[in-house]
Structures are given as C-alpha cells and as structure tokens.
Amino acid sequence: MSAIVSTAELRRSRVRLFIVTMLFLVTTVNYADRATLSIAGPSLSKELHLDPVAMGYVFSAFGWSYVLAQVPGGWLLDRFGSRWVYACSIVIWSVFTMMQGWIGFFSGGAAVAALFALRFMVGFAEAPSFPANARIVAAWFPSNERGTASAFFNSGQYFATVIFAPLMGWIAHEFGWRHVFTVMGALGILMGLLWIKTMYGPKEHPGINEAELDYIKEGGALVDMEGARDGKAAAGGPTWSHIGQLLSNRMMLGVYIGQYCINTLTYFFLTWFPVYLVKERGLSILQAGFVATLPALCGFIGGVLGGFISDAILRKTGSLTLARKIPIVGGMLLSMAIIGCNYVDGQALVVGLMALAFFGKGIGALGWAVVSDTSPKEAGGVSGGLFNTFGNLSSITTPIVIGYILSATGSFNGALVFVGVNALVAAFAYLFIVGRIQRVELRAS
Secondary structure, eight states: OHHHHHHHHHSOOOHHHHHHHHHHHHHHHHHHHHHHHHHHHHHHHHHHTOOHHHHHHHHHHHHHHHHHTHHHHHHHHHHHOHHHHHHHHHHHHHHHHHHGGGGGGSOHHHHHHHHHHHHHHHHHHHTTHHHHHHHHHHHHOOHHHHHHHHHHHHTHHHHHHHHHHHHHHHHHHHHOTHHHHHHHHHHHHHHHHHHHHHOOOTTTOTTOOHHHHHHHHHTTOOTTSSOOOTTOOOSSOOOHHHHHHHHTOHHHHHHHHHHHHHHHHHHIIIIIHHHIIIIITOOOHHHHHHHTHHHHHHHHHHHHHHHHHHHHHHHHHOOHHHHHHHHHHHHHHHHGGGGGGGGOOOHHHHHHHHHHHHHHHHHHOOHHHHHHHHOOGGGHHHHHHHHHHHHTTHHHHHHHHHHHHHHHHSSSHHHHHHHHHHHHHHHHHHHHTSOSOOOOOOOOO
16 A cells, blocks of 8 residues: 555646646737737727728837836846736736727727727737746746747637637627627626636645645756746846846847737737728628638647757757757748748639648747747746747837838738748858857856
8 A cells, every 4th residue: 555655646647737837828818819909900900990001000019018027027027036027917918908998988099099098008018928828938937848838828819819719700790899898898807807716836735745746846946936926026036137148148149039020910919900901802890800710720730840840859869959940940841831922813822822831830820939048036036027028019010110011012912922031041040140049047146
C-alpha cells in the first residue's frame, strides 16, 4: 500500500494545462471584442455615413490607447501581480465594449466621436492582457513547454473569429449591429468573474502538487513571479533604468520590429478583412462572417502547430534560437501568399490564399514565447509591455494606411501588397537583427 501511495504522490498534477486553457479562453474573448467593429463596420459605416479614411481612423482608436497604456499596464502587473490587474482589465474592457451598442442615441459627428472614445477606452483597458499572458506562461511553464503554451493562448486570436465571426455576423444581420457589442460585452464580464475564481500563482494554486511545482521550477519556470499579492504592491518594482536597458538591447529591438510587422497581418484581419470581402468580393455581411472563419481556422491550426514545432526543435537541438526563429521566419515567408489574392478572381481561390497566409502567420506568431524566454525576472510585465507597445503600433498605422490606400486607389490591391511586405520585413528582422535568443540580464540600477 505504501508503494502505491508513494507512486500517486510522485505523479505530477496538470494544473498548468488548465491555466493555459484559461489564457486561451480569455484571449479568445479579447480578440472577439477587438473584432466587433469589423463585423459591425459595413452596416455601421453606412448608417453613420463614414468614408474609408474616417473608418480607418475609427478602426485605429483602439490602437492609440492600447499602445500608450502598454508600459503603464506592464508596470501595474509587476507591481500588483497578474490576477487582480487582469481581472479588472477584463471587466472594464467588456463594459466599454457593451457601451458601443449605445451610440445609436447620437447622430453625425457626435456618434463618430462617441464611437472613437469608446474604442479608445477598450484599448486602454486591454493593455495589460498580453503582458500578463507572457508573465503567467513564464511563471507556470518550463522552457521546453513555453513555445507550445504561448502559441496555444495566442491562437485564441484566430479561434475568436472561428467561433464569433459567424455569431456576430448573424446577430448583426438578424438584430442589428448594436447588439453585437451588447452580447460580446456581457460575455466578457462573465469571463472576468470566472478569472477571479480560478487563477492563482504556482505556489498558491490549491490544485497543484509538489511534483508539478518541482517539475516546472526545475525546468526554468519563474514560479516566484506571480506571488499571492491580492492587489497589494510588491516591494520595489521595475525602474526607468530597466526600460532603458531593454530599449538598447539589439536582440529586443529586432523582436520589436518583427512583432510590429507580424501584427500588421493581424490588424488587417481584425479591421479591413470583412470589409474587403463585402466591398471588393461582393459578399453580404452574413456571408463575410462565415467566410472569415476559414482563414481564421487555418491561423488557429498554424498557431498551435507552430508551438509544437518550436518546442520539438528545442528538445532536439537544445537551441532556443533555432527553435523560435525557424517557425517565425518560415511562417512569415508563407504569409506573403496574401499578395496572390490580387491575381485571382474566384472567391474560392481568394479565400484559399488568405487561409494559406494566415496559416503561415499562425506558425510564425511566436513572439510571446520569445518574450517569456527573454524577459528579465525583475521586469517581466514591463518587458511584455514594451514588446506589445512596438507590436501594436501597427494597430494604429495599419487601418489608417489601408484607409488612405483605398481612398487613393479605390482598390485593395495596394493594401494586400502593404501587408505582404510587412511579413517579409518580419522575417528579415529575425534573421539579421535579433541574433541569439536568450534571457536578458539587467544591470543593477
């Protein structure tokens, strides 16, 4: 009997799998909320009489605040921990999402201003989300599982479209675009309450056993990063010197450039892609909601596969640099298939090329794994915040640049070339700027 008990005690629990599933679900809701405006956009722009340039600026509202709040959001995470900061973030962004359904009470310029302001606040509230994801993965996962974990939660951005684009398209078609925001906002509030009930650091989680804790700690997990703070400030915290050291690190600058370009593909998909299907390819908004699921599904598959490929290379070669760079560079080169849409006419071919492009983008979307691999333990939140600041500058520039391209040419051809070239630059950054991938060691300030 004692031998049986001993064996049971040594069997590792699998709490970390539940943790990454929660990150995946929250990321799915996060990206569904970002995509609400793109689904409602065709009907909304018609009702509010918005031209492409004006719509581009409305699409960009999220990005302005999201970028500005990245470093402050990362500082909050390092200071107060992920559990409560993330919970407040989820609930607040969901409330502002819901409020976007109320802009029908306004008209003309007031409606546009109200919509811009509410999207601005959604971006502000969502700022801590991905730095928190990276911190939690670094705390809960050993190095040889971190690529798969990061790719899995990051694939929620594609799964959001698979699940919610048809749902939101149907809601907009049957009940009007305002109800898209109401439904998604309510869902987010429920997710925030679930988060509070289920998320803890490795040392505090009631379901983890000593065998799992020892396994992840010995594998390089930063188990002390997410302590039991319950909203109380940690001693010290990241400093301006830490930020300066990260900004002067060549490896991190290459990673920042790469993420900016990778996110250009993401924000094309989140903003202009449904509009492209409706206005350039002649689909209805309901059809666009369903058609958008195929590229998204391929992006999801590519995202999960990219993580598996990366960790398999790491186990085989022991080289973190090869393990992260090979999927990222290969995926970005594959993403350039998006340019091929300019040279085909059939809707099936267009959707097929988009699917191939977003499959490649999914494989290459390992930036958050790189952040978990490289962030200094003293400033994991700030490091993730800087990474997301640079990466999400494209949430501002992409919709605006494409809006101007459409206004000047009346076609999406130039827009697709713009997106494809960004994929090429991302591959270049990882090949020639990043160098060896390793954890940053900060000097004492």
